[in-house]
Amino acid sequence: MNFHELMNKRRSVRGFTERRLTDDEITKLLEAATAAPNACNYQSWHFYVVRGREKINGFVPKIYRGEWFRSAAVVFVVCTDAGQLEARFGGRGADLFAIQDTACAIDHLMLMAAEMGLGSCFVGAFDEDECRRYLNIPDSRRPVALVPVGEPAADTPKRPRKPINEVVTFAGEEE
Ligand SMILES: Cc1cc2nc3c(=O)[nH]c(=O)nc-3n(C[C@H](O)[C@H](O)[C@H](O)COP(=O)(O)O)c2cc1C
Secondary structure: OOHHHHHHHOOEOOOEOOOOOOHHHHHHHHHHHHOOOOHHHOOOEEEEEEEOHHHHHOOOOOOOOOHHHHHOOEEEEEEEEOHHHHHHHOHHHHHHHHHHHHHHHHHHHHHHHHHOOOEEOOEOOOOHHHHHHHHOOOOOEEEEEEEEEEOEOOOOOOOOOOOHHHHOOOOOOOO
């Protein structure tokens, strides 16, 4: 599968089969996430890997209200860990670069999941404080996304995008 095929294959998947992931599969996903570009190569991220029916069920509804979330085989709770970036760049490092780092990592993880025939979803609308309490996340880290992963229970149609000319402004003339 080339990159064009892979990017067209990925969908936000919200419903998974009973199939669990092996340790090797989880490692492969984490290796993809941590291969992402990141500011200064400080790798200002931290991943909590949540497995087991009981622990995953505990997210719903307090941390995230979607019932479909319960079917995930594994949930990656992606956090910033911005100490080095903040020391070097101040607020811009902590509030922008660290978030951008994690977004790059999540996209890598989701594309790897698609290549492995797995589904995933970037979940941002969750209760950060409840999540912090549930996983004992220290103040030095900020949970920014939940990424449930598993074997898709059904096909998900591709969601359309705006035409390129609606979201792009070209500047300058080709010489
Ligand atoms: C920053 C961000 C936050 C998102 N938050 C949620 C969310 O809370 N719940 C959810 O079901 N999907 C969430 N999504 C997934 C989007 O809804 C999805 O990517 C978008 O509708 C496009 O569909 P596609 O990923 O299948 O192409 C989020 C995606 C991003 C990038």
